[in-house]
Amino acid sequence: MARKSLLKPTTLATILLIIISFYAFFNTFLSPFINSDNTITPSNFPFFESSLLSTPIISESSNSHKVRIFLYDLPRKFTYGVIESYLIRSSSSSSSSSIDDKLKYPGNQHSAEWYLFSDLVNGKNLGEIIRVLDPEEADLFYVPFFSSLSLVVNPIRPNVGGGNSGGVVYSDEEMQEGLIEWLEEQVYWKRNNGWDHVFICQDPNALYKVVDRVKNGILLVSDFGRLRGDQASLIKDVILPYSHRINPFNGDVGVDGRKSLLFFMGNRYRKQGGKIRDLLFQVLKDQEDVIIKHGAQSRESRRMATQGMHSSKFCLHPAGDTPSACRLFDAIVSLCIPVIVSDSIELPFEDAIDYNKIAIFVDSDTAIKPGYLVEMLRKISTKRILEYQKELKEVKHYFEYEDPNGTVKEIWRQVSLKLPHVRLMVNREKRLVRRELIEPDCSCLCSNKTGTT
């Protein structure tokens, strides 16, 4: 009897091995599944609270390092309501589209605001972050106002014939003010002076009226063309790529299908830094292997641009009204090597991407010297072109908003990198004492180079 009730040492060892293996199996294979569904946090999944061994499962899991984001449940008018207003405006001027229950964000270069919002709602492409439903648990707070679309509905300078027709009055400025009013009622907004809040304002003019009131936050922007150094910086904020507007080139690297040397299609006349465009037109328009065309936004233009970018070796990227433009990202997904003539451009994800490997930078003064650009580009060997194309292919996914390993995931990684500074500023401001300063209290990272050629 006694012998029967005891297990043999080998059986005991087997059971122990099975238990250990089972634990290891769970730890290795099942926790990633749970991690990938970012709506389940360790604390509300009971199995992971109790540990079979003393090894801490939770702190070892990949979620423990993730930055916790709270998505504000903004009043509908700041999200879907903006789409509705856009559709009302479009339908009253063109009568072609109708509003139904399935609101579709219009295709435009500022659709990051849509992807970030809808992917957060659906728990998709979160990468280094995890969405938490309890604001008490949050490291950062995302404010999903569609600020760029709001500006499209009611631009600062309305288009002739456009504007708020059909009797519907929509005011982007009122929306901006309304957002601040709503925020000022939120306890978490006031708690840390906004340092831990994330705003998207991808159009350089988005949120222009209230930017001074949200400037402590992490701003997701296209460039700093409309922002002062005390409002935005590479340290505090994240540079986003525009959504590309033409279809990606899905073929392989090569020059056989790329007969033209350099391609550009876009508005010839822009303000400020964009004045370079007309000068570039003048020096490039008579070169035989260069295609340079004036064109405005339209479906037909996009078709022609796709054709042009897919069949050219290099694609010109001059500054627009501000240093950035969506054309750069069209060129990248077309494997058309960007030739960037925009002296003050800032580029997305530059800690991860060495743009020197995928693009050619030319300062404005040099670029407009007659003959310079084409002669320089013609000298670049096919071997070197293929190297650029291979690198473009490597980094292309960073500019695909719908790629699971693409833009949205990378934006959240960039946001998560800001957290140490956010915490530093929050803690530091709490204990700063009154002091007499001659200069503003800033911590900076400065480039020593004023430029290279």
Added chain:
Amino acid sequence: MARKSLLKPTTLATILLIIISFYAFFNTFLSPFINSDNTITPSNFPFFESSLLSTPIISESSNSHKVRIFLYDLPRKFTYGVIESYLIRSSSSSSSSSIDDKLKYPGNQHSAEWYLFSDLVNGKNLGEIIRVLDPEEADLFYVPFFSSLSLVVNPIRPNVGGGNSGGVVYSDEEMQEGLIEWLEEQVYWKRNNGWDHVFICQDPNALYKVVDRVKNGILLVSDFGRLRGDQASLIKDVILPYSHRINPFNGDVGVDGRKSLLFFMGNRYRKQGGKIRDLLFQVLKDQEDVIIKHGAQSRESRRMATQGMHSSKFCLHPAGDTPSACRLFDAIVSLCIPVIVSDSIELPFEDAIDYNKIAIFVDSDTAIKPGYLVEMLRKISTKRILEYQKELKEVKHYFEYEDPNGTVKEIWRQVSLKLPHVRLMVNREKRLVRRELIEPDCSCLCSNKTGTT
């Protein structure tokens, strides 16, 4: 025959389960062992290169996120040689110590340079970093020159009676110049303009002669008292705690053994911001429950300071010649609540530590109002004092250089947080074009608060 050569489905399933469990077992239990020995990198441990399943072992392991540091094998004169010179100098003036093979770094408040170096050599307390032996694999390069001890051997202003006696000529300035000469021969120093190099200069005057030539690097400093905004900042650099010089208080929280209200012992007369000290002596010296004493560095002073800090509720921390001083860290490990009167102080690890929970900040103008400090402190309830003490106990490990979960590990975590900026600056500088700028090309993080009381 045929039947024998085939395995039963259940046996197959068992084998498969064993393989999977074995893989999981390895992944769960063995890889942490390998990780903890940071000298073995995944690439030279062949088992981990081949994966039994398609799940990537390497990228999932904790090492894959670690920042790879290369420790420069500096000429001996920059490390052990400095200790030798120190011992020669000490022995020639005191004749009490002798130089033997086991060189011991002298106990001083700047011993971070010793701990970082020796722990890297021994693969200890690395936390978020991993040491790599091949510079090609490195993200960052550590330059372990004992710059603070070098300044002690040959201070800018030699002590009366000290200096380079005994016929031995040691020049800290020549050491600094020598370091730069050596660096300029290194391919990795030139490759990225020094952005990816880490220097320790904990004494505010360490490296003073060459700081402009190493300023691109990550500087490990005590404060910014001797550095300009374009040389060092909270963004680029890391604030280190001084090594505490008195014994930690190992008792529990409580006020029973802490009869005095406020304690200070140190040099009454200092330069610059330290002039506040004499003013504080004047307003505090006649308060009955306050112990405020003039004292210089000595073993006896340390004994008295230990006694004083272990038996006082609050410890005064006025600015020294620069805003920081080791007394703050003596107070923290003594569980004596620091009362900080140093308007421009920057604090170590402030993203991780909320100093408002462990210390009291008083601006200088207010602190020297007669009666203010003692009245304010006397009003703080025992309950509140215990809360402060509990928080002090929580964060104390950050200030223990020898704690495996202590200062060294946290310094490397702070350094690892700089890597995205390093990469950004390296990539960005490569592609910057010539441009005319009115202001320096800086990205900043600015506090909006000029101060609170």
